[in-house]
Amino acid sequence: MSDATLHNATQDPDDFAVSISDSIESFIVAVTEVAKGDEPDSAVPFLLLEISQLLLTGGRLGAHEDIVPDERYEPDSGPEPDVDELRERFAALLDPVDVYSEVFDPYVPRAEPVPCRVSDDLADIITDLRHGLAHYRAGRVIEALWWWQFSYLTNWGPTASAALRALQSLVAHVRLDQPLDELDGLDTDSALGGADGEERLAEEAGKVMAAEIAGPLGLRGT
Numbered sequence: 001m002s003d004a005t006l007h008n009a010t011q012d013p014d015d016f017a018v019s020i021s022d023s024i025e026s027f028i029v030a031v032t033e034v035a036k037g038d039e040p041d042s043a044v045p046f047l048l049l050e051i052s053q054l055l056l057t058g059g060r061l062g063a064h065e066d067i068v069p070d071e072r073y074e075p076d077s078g079p080e081p082d083v084d085e086l087r088e089r090f091a092a093l094l095d096p097v098d099v100y101s102e103v104f105d106p107y108v109p110r111a112e113p114v115p116c117r118v119s120d121d122l123a124d125i126i127t128d129l130r131h132g133l134a135h136y137r138a139g140r141v142i143e144a145l146w147w148w149q150f151s152y153l154t155n156w157g158p159t160a161s162a163a164l165r166a167l168q169s170l171v172a173h174v175r176l177d178q179p180l181d182e183l184d185g186l187d188t189d190s191a192l193g194g195a196d197g198e199e200r201l202a203e204e205a206g207k208v209m210a211a212e213i214a215g216p217l218g219l220r221g222t
Contacts, residue, residue: 090119
């Protein structure tokens with residue numbers, strides 16, 4: 001059955017739940033392994049692949065009819081695992097291409113771009129996915145599906161899409177032998193745009209050339 005007909009009442013919801021949970025758990029395991037830094041040369045291509053696959057899962061959730069939880073109030077799923085170490089590992093692994101600019105909502109007229117970090121994105125995505133996985137492992141399947149669908153639409157879906165675009169752009173710059181523009185002090189602590197230099201970091205990040213990042217990040221020209 002195609003994803004376009006997932007709302008069909010004749011489909012066993014357990015099959016859908018198993019497929020979604022398997023994909024999410026696979027993503028968490030794979031990305032957590034990348035964060036260890038054992039194979040830094042493969043980090044960017046691997047993340048590009050994993051986020052692409054996760055967004056397919058998100059698309060299935062988004063195309064599904066609204067999932068209604070069994071209970072009115074969300075049951076306590078227990079303490080949230082700490083993701084600070086994972087965030088810091090990715091920040092170190094992806095430096096100096098961790099920070100990028102993104103338009104939060106493309107349908108907002110004249111929306112200002114905002115600075116983001118791939119490392120923050122990955123940590124936020126995993127936090128959302130783990131929350132649903134805790135419900136799933138506790139046997140609250142509908143609650144897990146509801147959470148994954150809701151958070152896909154409100155947080156981890158847009159976040160993953162933005163991170164994927166940044167990684168795809170990075171790969172394109174390297175493969176097409178196009179230098180990246182100057183980062184010009186861009187950071188998540190500073191605003192983009194405007195004439196006031198105080199809104200940016202005092203120290204410029206400099207120009208990151210494709211030749212300099214191709215080797216460390218495992219990207220090779222064709």
